[in-house]
Amino acid sequence: MFYREALNLAMDEIMEEDSSVVILGEDVGFYGGNYRVTEGLYAKYGEKRVIDTPIAENSIVGVAIGMALGGLRPIAEIMTANFAMLAMDQIVNNMAKLRYMSGGKIVLPMVVRMPQGVVKQLASQHSQSLESLFASIPGLRVFTASDCITAYHGLKTAIKLDDPVIFLEHTLLYFEKFDLPKDSYYNPFKARVLKEGKDITIFSYLKMVHDVLKVVDKIEKTLNVSAEVIDVGSLNPLDLETLTNSVKKTKRFVVVEENPKHGGFGAHIVSSVLEECFYNLDAPPLRIAGEDVPIPYNRKLELLAIPTPEKIYSKIVEWGKQNGL
Amino acid sequence: MEQSLAEKFYYFMKLGRVFELRAKEEYMKGNIGGFLHLAIGEEAVHVGATIAFDKGDIFVHYRDHVYALAKGINPKYLMAELFGKKTGISKGKGGSMHFYEPSLNFYGGNAIVGAHIPHSVGMAYARKYKGENTGVLVAFGDGATNAGNFYESLNLASLWKLPILFLCENNYYAIGTRIDKASAITDLYLKAKPYMLSKQIDGMDVFEVYKAVREAKEYIQEESKPYFIEAITYRYEPHSMSDAGNYRSARELEIAKSKDPIEKLKNSGLLSESYIKYIDNLVEKEIEEVVEFAKNSPEPENIELYTDVLCEVCKNVLP
Ligand SMILES: Cc1ncc(C[n+]2csc(CCOP(=O)(O)OP(=O)(O)O)c2C)c(N)n1
Numbered sequence: 001m002f003y004r005e006a007l008n009l010a011m012d013e014i015m016e017e018d019s020s021v022v023i024l025g026e027d028v029g030f031y032g033g034n035y036r037v038t039e040g041l042y043a044k045y046g047e048k049r050v051i052d053t054p055i056a057e058n059s060i061v062g063v064a065i066g067m068a069l070g071g072l073r074p075i076a077e078i079m080t081a082n083f084a085m086l087a088m089d090q091i092v093n094n095m096a097k098l099r100y101m102s103g104g105k106i107v108l109p110m111v112v113r114m115p116q117g118v119v120k121q122l123a124s125q126h127s128q129s130l131e132s133l134f135a136s137i138p139g140l141r142v143f144t145a146s147d148c149i150t151a152y153h154g155l156k157t158a159i160k161l162d163d164p165v166i167f168l169e170h171t172l173l174y175f176e177k178f179d180l181p182k183d184s185y186y187n188p189f190k191a192r193v194l195k196e197g198k199d200i201t202i203f204s205y206l207k208m209v210h211d212v213l214k215v216v217d218k219i220e221k222t223l224n225v226s227a228e229v230i231d232v233g234s235l236n237p238l239d240l241e242t243l244t245n246s247v248k249k250t251k252r253f254v255v256v257e258e259n260p261k262h263g264g265f266g267a268h269i270v271s272s273v274l275e276e277c278f279y280n281l282d283a284p285p286l287r288i289a290g291e292d293v294p295i296p297y298n299r300k301l302e303l304l305a306i307p308t309p310e311k312i313y314s315k316i317v318e319w320g321k322q323n324g325l
Numbered sequence: 326m327e328q329s330l331a332e333k334f335y336y337f338m339k340l341g342r343v344f345e346l347r348a349k350e351e352y353m354k355g356n357i358g359g360f361l362h363l364a365i366g367e368e369a370v371h372v373g374a375t376i377a378f379d380k381g382d383i384f385v386h387y388r389d390h391v392y393a394l395a396k397g398i399n400p401k402y403l404m405a406e407l408f409g410k411k412t413g414i415s416k417g418k419g420g421s422m423h424f425y426e427p428s429l430n431f432y433g434g435n436a437i438v439g440a441h442i443p444h445s446v447g448m449a450y451a452r453k454y455k456g457e458n459t460g461v462l463v464a465f466g467d468g469a470t471n472a473g474n475f476y477e478s479l480n481l482a483s484l485w486k487l488p489i490l491f492l493c494e495n496n497y498y499a500i501g502t503r504i505d506k507a508s509a510i511t512d513l514y515l516k517a518k519p520y521m522l523s524k525q526i527d528g529m530d531v532f533e534v535y536k537a538v539r540e541a542k543e544y545i546q547e548e549s550k551p552y553f554i555e556a557i558t559y560r561y562e563p564h565s566m567s568d569a570g571n572y573r574s575a576r577e578l579e580i581a582k583s584k585d586p587i588e589k590l591k592n593s594g595l596l597s598e599s600y601i602k603y604i605d606n607l608v609e610k611e612i613e614e615v616v617e618f619a620k621n622s623p624e625p626e627n628i629e630l631y632t633d634v635l636c637e638v639c640k641n642v643l644p
Contacts, residue, residue, distance in 0.1 A: 022454070048454060053481070054477070054480060054481070054484075056473075056477040056480075056481075058443070058473065058474060058477065059443040059446070059474065059477035059478060059481060061443075062440065062442070062443025062444055062446070062447065062474065062478075063443045063444075063446050063447035063450065063481065064447060065443070065444050065447055066443060066444035066445060066446055066447020066448040066449070066450070066451065067447040067448070067450055067451045068447070069427070069432055069444065069447065069448050069451070070382075070447065070448040070449075070450070070451020070452055070454075070455070071451055071455065072450075072451045072454065074447070089437055089440055090440065090443070093436075093437050093440065094435070094437070094440055094444070098425075098433075099633050099634070099635070100418055100633045100634055101415060101418060101419040101423040101425070101433075101434075102415050102418075102419060102423065102425035102427075102433070102434075102633075103413070103414070103415035103416030103417070103418050103419065103425075103633060104416070104632065104633035105415065105425050105426065105427055106425055106427060106432070107636070138634055139634055139635065141635065161636070162636040163635045163636050
């Protein structure tokens with residue numbers, strides 16, 4: 001099924017069982033969502049529960065906060081993370097803080113969903129990865145979804161949770177197909193080991209997971225190693241236990257992230273793992289990240305700005321050889 | 326009826342004033358820290374509106390003490406919050422600008438100018454969705470009416486036909502900037518006119534505030550539509566305790582104080598001398614106890630640093 005369909009299914013099932021769940025955002029209703037994630041829900045649940053809003057991002061999140069105060073469980077869609085910058089006051093100063101400032105009196109069961117990431121030739125105002133901004137704010141859960149399993153179970157958990165959740169999707173995954181087996185289960189608080197290995201651990205999340213998986217066989221053959229691949233999943237909280245257990249076993253690790261390297265989320269992964277596993281390591285960690293530039297329009301330059309399967313392959317091989325593999 | 330209302334107004338306005346004067350004193354002594362925004366001079370708006378709105382949901386800005394008192398929150402917990410104590414209304418984690426008591430339909434207390442306005446819109450949506458008809462009141466200053474939040478919220482409230490009362494306290498100043506330096510339209514009720522019924526009232530007269538809010542409340546409940554009131558008022562104190570307040574002349578202050586809302590109520594002929602005396606005494610004593618309570622309350626335990634960040638049941642990793 002398409003990734004966008006898994007998200008849709010999660011919302012549909014929860015809306016069916018809980019009438020306090022509502023969706024709001026730009027074009028989510030009649031139009032069905034810019035990426036068709038809310039398709040069909042308007043027809044099924046009506047305009048009171050699938051609410052079209054004006055282009056006013058700060059108010060979309062602010063109104064969702066008020067809805068949560070009033071006993072609803074809103075899911076606010078921000079068309080893309082780029083526009084969430086207009087809602088940063090509501091996200092940072094309100095959504096994340098009301099619980100704490102009220103001494104626990106205020107509970108905000110709400111989700112703000114948004115796609116992010118580098119798309120194709122949309123230029124820098126429509127194409128960027130901003131997860132490190134959200135993940136650094138205490139008081140927010142930040143989940144990422146890389147496939148149908150994480151999208152479906154992760155979003156369902158997010159909606160049922162009493163915490164405010166930022167749910168990050170990747171724009172380029174919406175029209176990708178993945179399995180959602182009937183008996184699948186995923187706990188978004190746990191990082192997922194997608195492939196076990198003994199010699200290198202590769203951490204990534206969102207779309208980068210797939211770019212890693214595309215070249216992992218080739219890396220293993222070239223270096224004659226076995227690699228463990230982990231989808232980090234939730235960025236806040238970070239499942240450090242799964243991360244460090246893997247690194248203690250493999251003694252070498254790589255983080256692949258799309259956001260700019262400077263202050264990128266991978267820096268947090270590296271430092272957190274190093275604090276725990278410094279003496280377990282046989283090689284310095286490697287970060288494969290976006291360049292510290294706004295994303296250009298030109299396709300060739302755009303691909304230079306972010307990790308690609310080819311770069312992931314060559315950088316890991318080079319690093320492996322330098323470090324005795 | 327008039328008389329019992331007048332008595333109620335007098336009690337809360339006096340309580341608010343004595344509470345705040347005492348808070349100012351304790352601030353000077355160093356018992357209260359951070360920002361402290363006093364509403365002295367504005368009591369008629371805060372008390373009249375809150376009492377008129379009785380059971381409805383109320384959202385206010387950082388100048389929240391008198392609203393919270395009039396909403397019926399125990400002043401002990403409010404003063405303890407100012408002292409940063411464990412017994413404070415927000416466990417000492419919010420301070421002056423963050424009073425919350427959802428069980429009494431009081432939702433803050435917000436320190437970002439205008440940020441709570443969309444919250445009140447969402448609340449009104451939720452109430453309407455659930456078929457509850459108590460109405461929502463949101464109070465904010467003149468300064469907030471120049472921000473995007475304000476216009477976005479007027480638009481949504483009108484578009485979605487929500488039972489919400491926008492209450493603008495026009496005290497002419499946003500910190501030290503006078504209204505005509507920041508706002509192209511200085512009769513603020515005109516800003517709301519294209520969206521909803523709106524009017525301007527004398528915010529120094531508690532009866533006028535009460536009556537206007539009462540009517541507005543009935544209207545928003547019956548019609549399920551928003552309403553806007555601009556109350557003309559004045560704050561005697563500087564913007565906050567860290568403001569020297571030298572942007573206003575002594576003459577201007579003197580004129581404002583001659584319209585004092587508490588004096589005006591006293592002179593209404595509705596209150597007996599003996600009642601006034603009785604309340605004055607009662608309130609002084611009550612605030613004395615309130616301050617003692619705050620002083621003697623314990624500091625929050627260190628563990629409180631980590632609680633209330635997120636919900637406890639989903640601590641980092643679920644099984
Ligand atoms: C978004 C934002 N900008 C600036 C401030 C700093 N600030 C706090 S109160 C204030 C003035 C607000 O004036 P007004 O809305 O008229 O309310 P009043 O204080 O007069 O009651 C300012 C600029 C803030 N808290 N939030």
